[in-house]
Amino acid sequence: MIDILKGTWHLIYSNFSMWKEDVANVTFNYTPEEKDGKYVLLDEVKYLKGGKDKSITGYDYPEDDTKFTWKGKGLLGILSSNWQLEWISHTQDCIIISFEKTLLTPAGVDILTRSDTPNEQILYEAKQIIKMNDRLRKVAEGLFRINGSNALTED
Secondary structure, rough: OOOHHEEEEEEEEEHHHOOOOOOEEEEEEEEEEEEEEEEEEEEEEEEEEOEEEEEEEEEEOOOOOOOOEEEEOHHHHHOOOEEEEEEOOOOEEEEEEEOOOOOOOEEEEEEEEOOOOOOOHHHHHHHHHHOOOOHHHOOOOOOOOEEEOOOOOOO
């Protein structure tokens, strides 16, 4: 699964409150590497906030093919969170991930695509997957379009 996730993903929909605050063009950048003898993903989230480039960096440690534990890098080293790959499109250009509640953040859901101008049909399919899954539907409450993404806001 690490190899499928490798590369840049554009955050199109989320319900994570941090992405509501004057934030645009959010990308998740996954780079496989070896760390402490384990095959992990270097996880760099890049975004614009108030017109300035910002980033959050950590490592994703796989628990199995779809479950990961993110651990912050540097000053963020005391933080961690669990997330899961819930769905990947048949074309492997759209994913749904969910993340568990932490002390600092609520549980939530993200829809990411390889393109910043995603295929509207694949986004519709992703939203239908969420609606049909009781657990995901509850966790995805308040899903919104990210500023700077070119996705339509229609359901």
